[in-house]
Amino acid sequence: xxxxxxxxxxxxxxxxxxxxxxxxxxxxxxxxxxxxxxxxxxxxxxxxxxxxxxxxxxxxxxxxxxxxxxxxxxxxxxxxxxxxxxxxxxxxxxxxxxxxxxxxxxxxxxxxxxxxxxxxxxxxxxxxxxxxxxxxxxxxxxxxxxxxxxxxxxxxxxxxxxxxxxxxxxxxxxxxxxxxxxxxxxxxxxxxxxxxxxxxxxxxxxxxxxxxxxxxxxxxxxxxxxxxxxxxxxxxxxxxxxxxxxxxxxxxxxxxxxxxxxxxxxxxxxxxxxxxxxxxxxxxxxxxxxxxxxxxxxxxxxxxxxxxxxxxxxxxxxxxxxxxxxx
Amino acid sequence: xxxxxxxxxxxxxxxxxxxxxxxxxxxxxxxxxxxxxxxxxxxxxxxxxxxxxxxxxxxxxxxxxxxxxxxxxxxxxxxxxxxxxxxxxxxxxxxxxxxxxxxx
Numbered sequence: 001x002x003x004x005x006x007x008x009x010x011x012x013x014x015x016x017x018x019x020x021x022x023x024x025x026x027x028x029x030x031x032x033x034x035x036x037x038x039x040x041x042x043x044x045x046x047x048x049x050x051x052x053x054x055x056x057x058x059x060x061x062x063x064x065x066x067x068x069x070x071x072x073x074x075x076x077x078x079x080x081x082x083x084x085x086x087x088x089x090x091x092x093x094x095x096x097x098x099x100x101x102x103x104x105x106x107x108x109x110x111x112x113x114x115x116x117x118x119x120x121x122x123x124x125x126x127x128x129x130x131x132x133x134x135x136x137x138x139x140x141x142x143x144x145x146x147x148x149x150x151x152x153x154x155x156x157x158x159x160x161x162x163x164x165x166x167x168x169x170x171x172x173x174x175x176x177x178x179x180x181x182x183x184x185x186x187x188x189x190x191x192x193x194x195x196x197x198x199x200x201x202x203x204x205x206x207x208x209x210x211x212x213x214x215x216x217x218x219x220x221x222x223x224x225x226x227x228x229x230x231x232x233x234x235x236x237x238x239x240x241x242x243x244x245x246x247x248x249x250x251x252x253x254x255x256x257x258x259x260x261x262x263x264x265x266x267x268x269x270x271x272x273x274x275x276x277x278x279x280x281x282x283x284x285x286x287x288x289x290x291x292x293x294x295x296x297x298x299x300x301x302x303x304x305x306x307x308x309x310x311x312x313x314x315x316x317x318x319x320x321x322x323x324x325x326x327x
Numbered sequence: 328x329x330x331x332x333x334x335x336x337x338x339x340x341x342x343x344x345x346x347x348x349x350x351x352x353x354x355x356x357x358x359x360x361x362x363x364x365x366x367x368x369x370x371x372x373x374x375x376x377x378x379x380x381x382x383x384x385x386x387x388x389x390x391x392x393x394x395x396x397x398x399x400x401x402x403x404x405x406x407x408x409x410x411x412x413x414x415x416x417x418x419x420x421x422x423x424x425x426x427x428x429x430x431x
Contacts, residue, residue, distance in 0.1 A: 029402055035394050036416065050401070140355045142393070157335040181335040193386045194338035195345065213355060214338065215390065225427045232428055270428075281343045290428070 004114045005074035006052035006065065014066070018057070025053040051115050061119060068118065078114065135205030145194075145214045147184050149221050149231070152278055153253045155186030160214075182214065187281035189229055190218045224253060229278045229287025235271070236296040237261060250291050252276055259291060269293045341386035346375070352384045356392050363392070369406045371395055371413060 007014050010024045031037060032045040039045070055061045072078055111119075143162050151158065160182055163175045180199070188194070193213050200210025218226055225232040235250050245263030249256050252273065259271060270290045277287025300306045339345050353360055364379070366372045372392060374382035384392075394416075395409045404412065 026402065033398070033401055035397055036412070046401075137354075139357060142355075183335045183337045185338075185340055188340060189342070191387070191390065192343075193341035193389060195341050196336050196338040199336065210354065212338075213341070213389070227424050227427055230428075281340065284343065292428075 001078055001113045001117060003069065003072040003074060003076045003078035004048075004052075004112065005069075005072075006055050008074050009048050009052035010056065012056075016056075018059075021053070021056045025049065025057070029053075048112075051111055055115070055119070065118065079117075135207040136203060137207045138201035138203040138210035140210040140213060141200040142213045142215065144217055145182070146217050146219050147188070148219055149224055149226065149253055151184045152186070152188050152218070156184045158182055158184055184216075185281065187279040187284075187286075188216050189278055190216060190226055192216050223251065226278070229285075230290060231277045231287060232270075232290045232292055234294050235259070235261075235291040236294045237265070239295055239297065242266070242293065242295050252289055261293070265293050267293055267295045341389065346383035346385065347389065349374075349379070349382050349384070352389065352392065355389055356396060358392070358396065365406060366392060366395060369410050371406070371410050 007016070010016075010021060010028065012020055012024045016024070028049045029046065032039065032042045032049060034043045034046055037046075055065050141164070143160075145158075145160050147156070147158065150156070158181070160180050162178045162180065164178045165173045166176045167173055180196075182194070182196070185194070193215050196212040196214065198209045199212035202209045223233055231253065233251065235248070237246070237248065240246075241248060241261060242265045243263065245261055245265070247258055247260045250259040250273075254276060257273065257276070259273070261271065270292050273289040273291065275286045276289035280286040298305065300309050341347065347355065349360055349363055352358075352363055356363075363372065367374060367382070372384065372388050374384050374388065376382045391413060395413060398404055398409050398412055399406070402408075
């Protein structure tokens with residue numbers, strides 16, 4: 001396991017005060033919070049920042065971390081000495097684990113091995129929960145599921161894999177993999193939720209299990225862009241097709257359709273194919289498909305091609321594309 | 328493989344088929360009723376139904392509520408701060424959708 005330099009993660013010196021740590025954490029948390037940040041690695045960064053803060057903001061954990069970690073550098077191979085934490089008492093039998101994000105079910109189950117080895121089972125928020133004897137319905141769980149655009153057009157059955165926190169006999173929470181076969185309903189839209197009754201956490205004392213909520217996200221598609229129920233696709237045209245009008249084949253997730261392009265079409269013009277977006281669900285209406293026109297220029301790589309362009313230039317001698325665009 | 332296919336779970340699409348009651352939203356978010364009421368009074372959640380007992384929440388409210396809870400916990404924001412952040416995030420989302428419609 002690798003040593004983690006929590007001071008480096010927060011960008012503060014080892015002598016930083018409590019307030020300086022708080023300040024540094026807040027600033028980084030705002031920058032990398034996965035609900036706010038568009039950075040690709042935001043989620044990973046945010047977890048690291050949170051974990052560092054969890055240790056450094058707590059005087060007892062910080063003291064323990066400082067003692068065991070002095071002399072190590074980030075990334076260095078690390079094993080905590082046996083009984084390293086003797087003499088440290090972590091408040092309340094273990095504080096909160098770092099705020100896990102995007103983890104399945106409860107919070108705080110995504111700490112690094114390094115954190116685990118130091119603050120281990122006792123620091124697990126989940127394990128500290130009192131045992132319930134009364135009949136109590138299980139908690140609802142949440143997970144995100146990535147589906148293909150094609151699944152939403154036609155409906156599909158997909159096998160998904162979830163990481164579920166489970167309390168072992170020693171009270172330690174471990175992540176267990178759970179596979180579920182789920183029917184993806186035709187016409188589902190990005191951001192919508194599927195509720196699977198009784199697939200959440202098991203209940204206690206004979207009470208029913210909680211529900212599982214799956215939030216649907218679409219995998220990015222190389223050709224299609226989805227906006228609510230509408231789907232957008234680029235449609236490249238030759239200059240003469242755009243200028244003179246043409247009937248062209250356009251690819252849609254439902255197959256190829258013939259599309260008539262009006263003469264004098266400019267790049268960026270959208271042609272709507274009504275009802276060819278995501279299919280309707282129930283009594284709803286289907287989305288539309290928009291073909292966004294683009295002009296593709298043939299290469300001027302032969303004499304003949306160059307002549308053709310040159311002849312265009314002389315034909316359209318008065319044409320000033322800068323002025324035509326109003327720029 | 329074929330056998331498991333027959334057992335595929337069928338869920339309900341929250342947005343189309345369900346309207347969550349306050350109780351269901353509480354359970355889904357692991358939050359108290361008072362907490363939900365606070366977000367309603369802040370304007371972050373806008374349930375349909377006149378009285379508190381008749382409130383119904385959409386699947387979008389579920390997403391919004393969970394985001395609000397993460398923001399207030401992780402960034403230590405108060406409710407008006409979260410409400411502002413959510414409004415700004417909505418605006419960014421709308422602008423990005425406009426960009427997506429143009430070209431990719």
